[in-house]
Amino acid sequence: MSEKTIKIGIVGFGTVGSGVAKILLEDADHIEARTGIKLELAKVVDIDTKKARPVKLPDGILTDDLNSLLNDKDIQIGIELIGGTTIAKDIQLKMLAAGKDVITANKALLAEHGNELYAAAHKADRCIAFEASCAGGIPIISAIRTGLAANRIKAIYGILNGTCNYILSNMTKKDESFKAALKQAQNKGYAEADPTLDINGQDSAHKLAILSSIAFSCEILPGDIFVEGIENIDIVDIRYGREMGYTLKLLAIGQKTDDGKIFLRVHPSFISGDNALARVDGPFNAVSIFGHAVGQTMFYGRGAGMMPTASAVVADIIEVAMGNSKKLFKHLSLEPKNKVAGIIGKIDELVSRFYIKLRVSDKPGVFAQICTILANHEISLSGVLQHEEHNSHNIVPAIVITHLTQQKKNTAALADLAKLEIVKEKPVCIRIVDIPEDSD
Numbered sequence: 393m394s395e396k397t398i399k400i401g402i403v404g405f406g407t408v409g410s411g412v413a414k415i416l417l418e419d420a421d422h423i424e425a426r427t428g429i430k431l432e433l434a435k436v437v438d439i440d441t442k443k444a445r446p447v448k449l450p451d452g453i454l455t456d457d458l459n460s461l462l463n464d465k466d467i468q469i470g471i472e473l474i475g476g477t478t479i480a481k482d483i484q485l486k487m488l489a490a491g492k493d494v495i496t497a498n499k500a501l502l503a504e505h506g507n508e509l510y511a512a513a514h515k516a517d518r519c520i521a522f523e524a525s526c527a528g529g530i531p532i533i534s535a536i537r538t539g540l541a542a543n544r545i546k547a548i549y550g551i552l553n554g555t556c557n558y559i560l561s562n563m564t565k566k567d568e569s570f571k572a573a574l575k576q577a578q579n580k581g582y583a584e585a586d587p588t589l590d591i592n593g594q595d596s597a598h599k600l601a602i603l604s605s606i607a608f609s610c611e612i613l614p615g616d617i618f619v620e621g622i623e624n625i626d627i628v629d630i631r632y633g634r635e636m637g638y639t640l641k642l643l644a645i646g647q648k649t650d651d652g653k654i655f656l657r658v659h660p661s662f663i664s665g666d667n668a669l670a671r672v673d674g675p676f677n678a679v680s681i682f683g684h685a686v687g688q689t690m691f692y693g694r695g696a697g698m699m700p701t702a703s704a705v706v707a708d709i710i711e712v713a714m715g716n717s718k719k720l721f722k723h724l725s726l727e728p729k730n731k732v733a734g735i736i737g738k739i740d741e742l743v744s745r746f747y748i749k750l751r752v753s754d755k756p757g758v759f760a761q762i763c764t765i766l767a768n769h770e771i772s773l774s775g776v777l778q779h780e781e782h783n784s785h786n787i788v789p790a791i792v793i794t795h796l797t798q799q800k801k802n803t804a805a806l807a808d809l810a811k812l813e814i815v816k817e818k819p820v821c822i823r824i825v826d827i828p829e830d831s832d
């Protein structure tokens with residue numbers, strides 16, 4: 393017997409919207425049995441009501457008229473699933489003004505305008521729930537906001553983009569080309585409408601902005617994050633890295649130092665092949681969070697796609713319907729940007745190890761020249777690799793792995809290396825990330 397019925401309106405009947413509709417139509421009974429709340433899909437708004445969709449809606453639900461959702465006083469929850477940062481923002485504000493709680497998977501919008509939207513929701517005495525915005529089906533927002541609430545969070549290491557992880561895994565394990573792997577990720581519904589956002593690292597940065605904002609309780613914008621994508625990754629570097637025991641991942645990293653500085657970065661990262669994150673393949677995401685009390689935690693699951701993301705949206709519906717989201721949302725207060733600007737660390741301050749690949753003339757003294765430049769910048773080598781390669785140009789790859797050094801010293805060394813006559817192409821540089829692992 394249901395304690396109450398909650399009517400729901402969805403805007404955007406695409407990949408995620410279809411998944412949410414499917415769960416609401418097919419699984420409302422078991423959700424009611426578990427929660428005592430009957431969820432009813434009342435309206436689905438999409439600009440295209442003619443397109444074939446994977447889910448058949450009962451008559452009278454699909455419309456292209458947003459006002460029919462906004463003006464329906466019985467609809468308590470409005471779900472924005474169209475994506476983008478302009479019309480979507482307008483729709484969310486309209487839904488709040490119409491007295492609806494808002495649920496969204498729109499990480500781009502929340503990363504750019506989250507604080508403004510949260511303020512509008514507080515003013516309207518409504519809430520915004522956004523579990524699906526980060527790491528697809530993994531309940532990572534809820535983990536940070538409730539499960540780990542006792543902790544001062546020190547670091548987040550995440551594989552947060554399913555498309556990039558799918559591409560890198562397929563390049564690594566199936567020797568597939570970047571282009572072919574991206575095409576498959578698009579066909580499977582993992583990629584954004586504009587996949588540039590996936591592969592240039594911005595989507596991961598949006599998610600890192602959201603996760604680190606709530607983890608560190610301050611407004612963090614994508615512009616605060618150093619971002620490099622995977623668009624220039626060459627399969628050859630993945631192979632050399634593997635030979636030396638590393639796996640390539642696009643990592644999103646947020647760290648808070650003991651003196652209160654916050655470092656945020658997204659970039660291709662060589663991690664030890666033994667690390668648990670190295671075994672996260674395909675569209676899966678994983679997030680490792682370090683809290684002062686709990687130590688290391690690890691969350692794993694499907695990071696993209698219709699049903700995993702819908703699972704997170706429906707989790708939000710249930711939390712909003714039960715009144716839990718609203719209680720928690722009241723306390724979502726982020727230190728505004730103007731107060732936190734001074735504590736965001738710069739990438740130049742980063743201390744890291746680096747993989748450097750140079751394509752050099754095959755002649756005597758080459759390594760001596762490379763080592764001299766690195767030494768001039770106080771950079772110590774921890775490994776070198778060179779394979780025999782015979783080609784008409786007499787150019788061979790030389791790979792060096794550095795010990796820990798400052799990013800700014802490495803950048804200066806790369807500039808000097810690129811000027812050497814023996815260096816025939818722009819050096820390739822990939823950071824090596826030594827993810828801490830908690831152990832007894």
Ligand code: NDP
Pocket residue numbers: 403404405406407408409437438439440473474475476479497498499500524525528581582583584585695696697698701
């Ligand atoms: P889709 O492009 O598949 O779906 C969006 C839908 O919204 C389309 O049907 C689109 O119609 C419709 N639409 C566009 N503009 C409007 C409008 N003004 N009014 C009504 N409908 C409109 O996107 P996804 O479902 O993949 O993504 C939705 C959101 O979820 C995005 O914010 C995305 O970043 C996020 N997300 C997606 C995940 C995924 O795995 N796909 C995972 C996690 C989050 P048309 O096609 O005709 O333009």
Ligand code: HSE
Pocket residue numbers: 525527528552553554555556582583584590595695696697
């Ligand atoms: N395009 C995103 C990804 C969808 O590939 O991770 C999930 O947010």
